[in-house]
């Protein structure tokens with residue numbers, strides 16, 4: 201008779217599995233974690249290392265030559281200067297992860313800022329409605345770009361180069377050939393010009409550190425209970441302690457009085473853009489590192505054909521990345537409008553896009569796709585801001601500033617290309 | 627014979643435009659056995675496999691799975707039946723780690739959040755079940771793996787999903803001697819665990835080392851499906867090169883009816 205062998209589910213019998221679990225046992229020692237890290241760096245996985253080192257070197261350099269660089273006022277300036285392009289750079293990370301580029305993100309932010317200004321000032325919309333409309337404009341722009349790239353199949357370089365020109369024109373048309381619309385809404389102006397009260401700054405800091413620690417501990421406990429590899433406790437302490445110390449120093453410095461004339465106007469506290477950027481950073485990091493969507497972005501950037509065969513809707517992932525990019529560009533435009541107290545045809549123009557791309561790449565996001573994180577945009581954005589700010593303090597002309605920033609971008613892209621070659625060669 | 631086939635194809639035709647690549651192909655795959663699919667370059671092996679995997683729609687014929695006729699239109703349909711294919715180019719993402727690759731497109735989640743712990747557990751268990759001891763850590767990026775290790779990951783990915791039929795398209799083509807032996811051992815173990823395995827290979831030694839049955843395609847026609855123990859190397863080579871060997875194989879092409 202036909203003794204049908206029941207097709208056994210591949211819940212492979214344990215009798216076969218005599219091996220120890222592959223690298224999943226217990227807490228890894230600090231040394232093995234360090235060794236792994238060194239190995240990864242040598243294998244071309246530099247991550248944020250160059251940006252962090254560069255930031256430290258630049259800060260020491262400028263502080264030595266121009267002590268005013270370290271003043272509280274300048275520190276606060278640095279943060280508000282960098283915030284707009286950091287927001288745009290965060291969006292670019294999503295597109296760069298796919299191995300695509302968005303050259304129009306700068307002017308997209310300009311279009312959205314113009315929409316904001318017109319609705320606020322000319323039409324008297326409440327700030328939240330105008331902000332919503334500006335971000336929606338970004339979303340629609342991203343949808344358009346994404347469909348042209350993913351569905352029609354035009355290379356993103358060409359689509360966004362065309363959009364770069366087109367949006368420049370739209371900004372001019374919206375602003376009636378170059379008039380300047382000033383922003384008078386107090387809430388919008390506050391974003392880049394006002395500060396949290398010192399007490400609020402400290403409480404937000406405490407809540408963030410506590411939340412970070414709680415998440416880390418919970419994750420580690422869950423993994424320990426299930427017998428999976430956990431981070432060594434020392435590493436955990438260093439991470440949480442590092443965040444706490446850096447954050448505390450920053451909040452403390454920013455809570456000092458920065459006003460030259462206290463009687464006229466007190467100026468202290470964490471600039472409001474800082475929590476705005478922090479929220480975007482946390483949300484973006486969560487999306488990329490903890491959700492299927494984020495994983496699929498990395499997969500499409502790493503090997504689009506493999507992603508397709510795994511049943512991932514590659515076109516949808518591409519379109520969504522462009523939507524996120526342009527929507528974050530809108531946020532960057534809102535911050536720029538707030539900081540400039542107005543919107544003009546140059547908002548989002550000139551070097552805004554290049555600085556944002558530079559920020560993402562300097563921070564460690566690869567131009568070849570598949571590698572990068574949202575935090576890269578923040579670190580790289582700080583490097584760019586420090587260069588601009590420090591060189592300004594030293595009295596260099598904008599020409600020199602551009603040249604130096606361009607060189608740094610080139611160096612970062614070179615490091616990216618070389619480390620990629622190294623990774624491929626193995 | 628022994629087991630009833632889990633997968634049965636009958637009269638499969640497949641054309642690409644004017645070119646008919648598969649002619650009236652019948653193919654049986656049995657649980658607990660390794661079926662070697664052999665044939666010369668261009669005989670239609672990969673095409674047949676892609677039809678089974680839902681990548682190419684079939685033009686005509688019947689697709690039976692577990693005694694039911696089914697329609698397979700996409701890779702998802704095949705996966706839902708429990709048919710997994712390891713492609714020759716493997717299709718792994720170099721920038722993701724082993725666990726992420728194994729679960730790509732079918733991640734375990736808790737609410738919105740990826741359930742890394744569960745995926746890591748399942749991946750470790752599957753690799754353990756395959757007695758894979760060569761990878762250092764399952765959180766290693768795939769770019770750092772050797773060819774054999776990558777092949778192993780691709781196979782483990784196919785086995786993870788309660789799959790019933792695993793099809794491997796030339797899994798050892800790019801591997802060295804030692805790694806080939808490892809992969810073949812793994813292939814044999816899958817079948818011994820009750821899965822139906824289809825192995826495409828050009829290497830007769832490998833075919834005779836692990837297979838229970840051999841199916842030989844000749845110019846898009848199934849020349850013969852026989853038990854490995856019933857034939858010799860020379861006979862299989864003849865089936866591959868001329869479509870027949872003694873009384874085995876296709877009726878002589880000269881005498882075929884018009």
Ligand SMILES: Nc1ncnc2c1ncn2[C@@H]1O[C@H](COP(=O)(O)OP(=O)(O)OP(=O)(O)O)[C@@H](O)[C@H]1O
Pocket residue numbers: 642645647665666667668669670671672673674
């Ligand atoms: N997508 C396609 N479009 C047109 N023709 C195709 C396509 N795929 C395969 N063919 C043709 O079908 C025939 C069989 O190809 P197939 O890849 O199935 O052969 P194979 O047996 O796998 O060969 P090999 O051993 O070289 O891998 C070849 O003549 C090939 O040119």
Ligand SMILES: [Mg+2]
Pocket residue numbers: 671672673
């Ligand atoms: Mg083939």
